[in-house]
Amino acid sequence: MKFVYGKQDWVTRERGQKNCYLLTNGLGGFSSGSMIGSNTRNDHAFIMACVEPPNHRYNMIHRLEEEICLGKNCFHLSSQEYVDAGLNEEGYRYLSAFSFEDYPKWIYQVEGAEIVKKIAMKQGENLIAVKYEIDNRRREPVIFRVTPHLQFTPKGEQPENKQEFVLEESCISSQGHTLYFRTDGMVKRIPDRLVKNLYYAYDACDGRKEKGNTFVNHFIEKQVMPQTCTGLEIVYSMKKTLDCADQVIQEAVEYRKKLVETSKLKHEAAKMLAKSADQFVAERKSTGGKTILAGFPFFEDWGRDTMIALAGCCISTGQLENVKSILRTFAVYCKDGLMPNLFPEGKSEPRYNTADAALLFIQAVYLYYQKTQDIPFIAEMWPVMKEIIACYRKGTLHGIGMDEDGLIYAGKGFDQVTWMDVRIGDILPTPRHGKPVEINAYWYNALCVMEEFGEVLKDRGDYGSLAEKVRISFQEKFWNEEAGCLKDVLSGTNADTQIRCNQIWAVSMPFTMLSKDKERLVVDTVFEKLYTPYGLRTLAKEDKEFHGVYGGEMLARDLAYHQGTVWVFPMGAYYLAYLKTRNYSKEAKEKVEEQIEVLTSAMREGCIGQLPEIYDGANPSFSRGCFAQAWSVGEILRVYEALERK
Secondary structure: OOEEEOHHHHOOHHHHOOOEEEEEOOOOOEEEEEOOOOOOOOOOEEEEEEEEOOOEEEEEEEEEEEEEEEOOEEEEOOEEOEOOHHHOEEHHHHEEEEEEOOOEEEEEEEOOEEEEEEEEEOOOOOEEEEEEEEEEOOOOOEEEEEEEEEEEEEOOOOOOOOOOOEEOOOEEEEOOEEEEEEEOOEEEEEEEEEEEEEEOHHHHHOOOOOEEEEEEEEEEEEEEOOOEEEEEEEEEEOOOOOOOHHHHHHHHHHHHHHHHHHHOOOOHHHHHHHHHHHOOEEEEOOOOEEEEOOEEOOOOOEHHHHHHHHHHHHHOOOOHHHHHHHHHHHHHOOEOOEOOOEOOOOOOOOEOOOOOHHHHHHHHHHHHHHHHOOHHHHHHHHHHHHHHHHHHHHOEHHHEEEOOOOOEEEOOOOOOOOOOOOOEOOEOOOOOOEEEHHHHHHHHHHHHHHHHHHHHHOOOOOHHHHHHHHHHHHHHHHEEOOOOEEOOEEOOOHHHHOOOHHHHHHHHOOOOOOOHHHHHHHHHHHHHHOEEOOEEEOOOOOOOOOOOOOOOOHHHHHHHOOOOOEEOOHHHHHHHHHHHHOOOOHHHHHHHHHHHOOHHHHOOOOEOOOOOOEEOOOOOOOEEOOOEEHHHHHHHHHHHHHHHOO
16 A cells, blocks of 8 residues: 655645654664654654664654755755744755655655655664655756754753764764764765754644754765766664665565565555554564564553554464564563563563453463464463463452452552553542453453363363353443443442443453343444544543543643543454454445545554554544554454455
8 A cells, every 4th residue: 555645735834744654673763754854753763773672762863954956056855843933944845745655755846856765774773774866857966965963862862062973984973872874975074063942843732842952963965967867875774784775675665565465464454554563563682572562652562552462463464473472472471460561671670560461461372373273382371371360360469359259350549450541640530440341351251261272271170160150240240221331340439330442342352241132232332422433432422521632731631541532442342343243244344344444544644554542532533642553553453354354
């Protein structure tokens, strides 16, 4: 799927800055900026290197300033907004086309000169290449110039006056890091200068750091004679070995082509999402295995997000070796029956504040088994799965344990152990302490998986009888007859009867507890109260606690985060539940295909080819939060896989 944009998409700078590209390198490093070439976030970077995968990131080169000189007149091709509007670069005025399929491509036209720009990252290395083709159809030479704006600072920080940069023949050094480069252009030193007050429009509207600095000390240029077409390439790497730009670009195309072939998916949108899914998979140095980054540009790898995203991002796409690597990593770190929500960095200990990750681990093993029938791997994971069930039964950390009725309770004090986990000081907008509906849906599903695996491995337990007890208790206590749906939590508070999207997982899991009639009622209530074309609302609009807009300072954002804000990833469970309750009929598949088609427009907005984290609850139109979210992509991929399954 190729995304093509024209001048109508950047009639104004503001409109042109709504969309960005994303390239990744499988280490946690990335390249991202707006499609008009400006940085609208502190976290945008031409090369964000990851010096210790996947989270120790350094913004090495923040942006490239690009100019073309025609005689005495110089024109910026790059765009950038500054606090002082008089410094703004407005190269988008000369941008005639932008496209993205496997790499971003820009075409600029300035008074008889055409400049084509492509960039690509190399998998497994902190290496990026930019290739320019300058076609000079004028009667006089032109000069094309690129000035790298340096930072060499940890992600989120800024260079200051005291920071020193050393430029040598083929490398730049600062803060103990060296970036090597090769180019076929002329490198010219300029006086050292700290460039202050870049303005980040998207950070400003979210109450984040709205200003930034960069450092410049050289530029690279090439003269292009009349009636000739000349290339200019620049390759940057944290290693001395440097490939040529054409090779890096071609390898990127071949790598992404192979991702599609491995996935065997047929829908064009699904093929694109298979490529996008791989952007979240990264190495983790501390464990020696693979992991899944929750989202760009903000998030690291979290246990819950990984277990949810894994199904679509790796299993649906056929990346089965990655599945085993990720599950083995989590298995090693299982403690007291819980999976880490945050992995250790340096000397830090893992954090285990999640009630769902361990149960979803069992679900992920089961989905892998359904795809592969890999009994030896199931046997390898079996002791960990048994430990999870045993610890949940007797009780474990963070107030997680089984009650006499067989249901799971979770959370105490200020612990937030479900995915609705915002805490603002002493404020818990969605505490959900008690027995959350989705946790118990996962619990029942896990018990049924254990019963099936016990038969396969000839290690039977009482999982089936306990599952039956859970089923009866769940039906008795969670059904809300008046609303025709499930209670969100059993807590004895008003939160119990709030209509939330969490109930959809009680229908979409492989093993579920409700009758077919009640499952259909749940799906229809979710459609009536929570469904939007881009995701499910986290709270019904008529609820007095509903927040329709996500934005502003962190307090305002956090209060809205799970109180009506639309999330993309539950949409996957909704469509799977809809198909299930309609017996995967031809008509049901056609309806889902019709409705899910609109997500291709979501893939054109925000981060091109990706799906975002969230949208406003009242009127979901522009993406919010992370512009690329792993579980959003993964869950929609599961839907496409289900649609293509015979």
